[in-house]
Amino acid sequence: MKKRNGGALSREEIYSTVHGFVRGEIPDYQMAALLMAIYFRGMEPREVSDLTMAMVDSGERVDLSSVPGVKVDKHSTGGVGDKTTLVLAPLVAAAGIPVAKMSGRGLGHTGGTLDKLESIPGFRVGLSPQEFLDNVRRIGLAVVGQTGRLVPADGKLYALRDVTATVDSLPLIASSIMSKKIAGGAQAIVLDVKTGSGAFMKSFADSLSLAQVMVSIGERVGRGTRAVISDMDQPLGRAVGNALEVKEAIATLTGEGPADLTELCLTLGSQMVSLAGLAADPNQARSQLEELLATGKAFQKLEEMVTAQGGQPQALRNLSLLPAAKRTKPFQAARGGYVQSLDALMVGRAAMALGAGRATKESPIDLAVGVILEKKVGEAIEKGDVLAQVHYNSEAQVEEAFTFLTEAFRIGAERPPARPLIQAIVTAEGVEKLGVG
Ligand code: URA
Secondary structure, eight states, X not given: OTTTTTOOOOHHHHHHHHHHHHTTOSOHHHHHHHHHHHHHHOOOHHHHHHHHHHHHTTSBOOOOTTSOSXXXXXXXXXXXXXXXXXXXXXXXXXXXXXXXXXXXXXXXXXXXXXXXXXXXXXXXXXXXXXXHHHHHHHHSEEEEEOOTTBOHHHHHHHHHXXXXXXXSXXXXXXXXXXXXXXXXXXXXXXXXXXXXXXXXXXXXXXXXXXXXXXXXXXXXXXXXXXEEEEEOSSOSSSEESHHHHHHHHHHHHTTOSOHHHHHHHHHHHHHHHHHTTSSSSHHHHHHHHHHHHHTTHHHHHHHHHHHHTTOOTHHHHSGGGSOOOSEEEEEEOSSOEEEEEEOHHHHHHHHHHHTSSOSSTTOOOOSSOEEEESOOTTOEEOTTOEEEEEEESOHHHHXXXXXXXXXXXXXXXXXXXXXXXXXXXXXXXEEEEOSOO
């Protein structure tokens, strides 16, 4: 009733409600009513940070105190072709940041880091807590799946939000994301908040608000936090699909990746390295990271991680050892002009139709299939040019993928205005706008 009437909940009220709900003492119908009241009334910054910490305290935390160095974690709100972690984790680990990363699986049109990593033959994402810590201490890097023991409140609350139309509430999204990072042991956090058709937040204004709420939570609970707002109107890079994305990540770590993916990794990495205090500012950090790419040290860190997690490191140099689809089919332009837009959501659906993504948590996925975008927004094309190569294993799925790709590519006579990849950087000090918005 207090929240329904627009009041602010005390810390004690938030803690007792969240913990009572997790223990099963507060029934779903009452929590559902509270979630709806929060949806309409919102929360003050103090309430959101209390909610975040109440969620963190609902379960275990990863104890990284035995790992020397400042533990900076990164989170992406998710997108299509977003293989950033595969590049960024070894890159910043090579720069001296201990990376103890918990990642997720793909669901719906967005892919998941764990699935991508599992396309490396032998790679294990299910390390024991001891192995996880040992690897971080020994080589500075490990990427594993999240255990159910961290933030049980989030799983329970999310399931209820999902069926009560209360997922898209800023305080609820922000506390859900930040609680998992904090429980994972992060001392500082860099957020990649996506914006555009393939993103959770479609408009710049909504993405900015989410970024600001999360930065505010982090700062209030003593975790230096910065957010980068990056474009997800078209997919990131050119590869969409698990093994295809691993190949693109390897190319990026050896200095031959697509410009947008490279730029995003350098931007996020510079923020992480400067937050960790390993460089005076993001510009100096960027030079360090460029050097680590150029000298192959970042790539070597990926090799070390793959070896330490049971994967075949040879597969990183001999890409024919990675899963490959049986056939490819070109998707061609029906007319000439310029690519006006390339809807990330539709490309994600095309990849899903091929079997690269899962519709439900239990669906199996095909690691080999996906789409390589030969043309992206702003590129000139002629009728018949190959816009995308579809990598597939089953003839029946190609037609559906082509239907989505037809919707994804919008071709027009004029070259469209450039849409910047990095649109804003949000820090405790304020917002630096770098593009549209
Ligand atoms: N991602 C999360 O982890 N939580 C949300 O509530 C929404 C997106």
